[in-house]
Amino acid sequence: MDLIKKYDKPGPRYTSYPAYPHWQNGPLQEEWLHExxxxxxxxxxxxxxxPYCQSLCTYCGCTRTISRNLDKGMDYTSYLLKEWQLYREALPNLSIQSLHLGGGTxxxxRPEYLKVLFEAISPLLSEDFSGAVEVDPRVTSERHIETLVExxxxRFSLGIQDFDPHVQKAVNRTQPPKLVATTVxxxxxxxxSGINFDLIYGLPLQTQDSIHKTIQEVKKMRPDTIALYGYAHVPWRSKAQKSLERFHIPHGEEKRALYELSKKLLxxxxxxxxxxxxxxxxxxSLYQAYQKGEMKRNFMGYTKEVAPVTLGLGSSAISNTExxxxxxxxxxxxxxxxxxxGHLPLSSGHRLTERDQKASQVIQSIMCKGEVDLQDYLELLCEKETLNHMGKLEEMERDGILELKDTELKVTAKGRPFMRNICMVFDEYLNQKSESKARFSRTI
Ligand SMILES: C[S@@+](CC[C@H](N)C(=O)[O-])C[C@H]1O[C@@H](n2cnc3c(N)ncnc32)[C@H](O)[C@@H]1O
Ligand code: SF4
Incomplete structure (x- = not known):
């Protein structure tokens, strides 16, 4: 309880390092294409x-646009094709190792637009390519599924969040278990080849009892993997979340107890x-990659492989190299x-310094393996910085959330809830005064 009080503070989720609000001096179009x-x-x-969704889930923190006019999808597909064509012309050696369709929804x-999109991309797919899609069961038809598999x-990731009707009503997402079971x-x-469920803990009106019922339903459908996200309350960015403040929103110790119960049941x-x-x-396959120490983390979450380059198409999509x-x-x-x-629709970005790259490796390793050897990273620091880092880490060791042995750091079982806090020790942007405007969800 004391540790939750101590460490429950705003911090990045580290799907990238530096975290998005800290990016600066990104490449221009010519530089990006040259790279x-x-x-x-x-x-x-x-x-x-x-980016489109047909209705708004009020907890949603994703980049999305609400519309019931499905014709907009046709226009949007034509822009995706334009963008794809710009990359194809500039990069004759490009090959696609994996394809992830995300959103929004x-x-x-419509399946016919998806088909047009796939036909344009197909010639560059590598032989062993793998594909994944985020689907909302409420708007996913049999024809969608057939087209995607074809x-x-x-891999299909289904947005579930919670099966309790009261919670669903509160967050404006009514989705009976039967509908999900039929989709699965x-x-x-x-x-x-694989099913993932997205669940959220810490939503308004969730209780130990509602979590029990949700996990019972999940067990019946037995997805291969489950993302159990902590509800990120960021109303300064996602205005609709304000409307949830009239309900009881679990936080701190109560919120963590919902995670612990879900974990026990799972x-x-x-x-x-x-x-x-x-x-x-x-x-x-994700568990097997984890066992071999090969699991990776990128903007889409955990994955078994990451290619040297990510190309993002569509509004707000992120691309990156090392x-x-x-x-x-x-x-x-x-x-x-x-x-x-006729230009690539690029906006903000970041060029990684050598120090960013080393810190990024440390954070990846903590997030994916729960352990890291700090030697390479510490070599880049001056004496004062090393003392500062070690001071923070030793305090965390006294709190029992990590163990240090020479330059090796290991997150303890007690430390798992505080993984984001441990990564924050290596985040030099968090401590810069000029970055005080960046706002993050709470770590617990
Ligand atoms: C793009 S959506 C998934 C696909 C589809 N739009 C759907 O909702 O079914 C990505 C996932 O982000 C998670 N998510 C969205 N807003 C969140 C928030 N404020 N806190 C935690 N997780 C959130 C949800 O679990 C959601 O399923
Ligand atoms: S959770 Fe999914 S369906 Fe709901 S608004 Fe967000 S992106 Fe759209």
């Missing part, structure tokens, strides 16, 4: 962002906790305007 064209290995993970696009999209069955019957059902807030069955991050225009109109002029 890609001269990259020694142009195998890429392709991320395609579909990718199945906002084009090699095998159809994906499996079509040959989908472990009893044969799931294994890995990384931060993720669970997997032992026969899943040296740079760059995000597309976030607003749909701006994204389209820049493409209309």
């Amino acid at each position: 890609l064209a001269h990259h020694k290995d142009l195998r890429a993970d392709l991320y395609i962002h579909i 990718p199945t906002f696009l 084009f090699g999209i095998g 069955d159809y994906i499996r019957s079509c040959g989908g 472990e009893e059902a044969g799931y294994f906790e890995l990384g931060l807030d993720h669970f997997a069955l032992k026969n899943s 040296n740079s991050f760059i995000q597309n225009e976030k607003e749909l109109e701006d994204y389209q305007k820049v493409l209309d002029k």
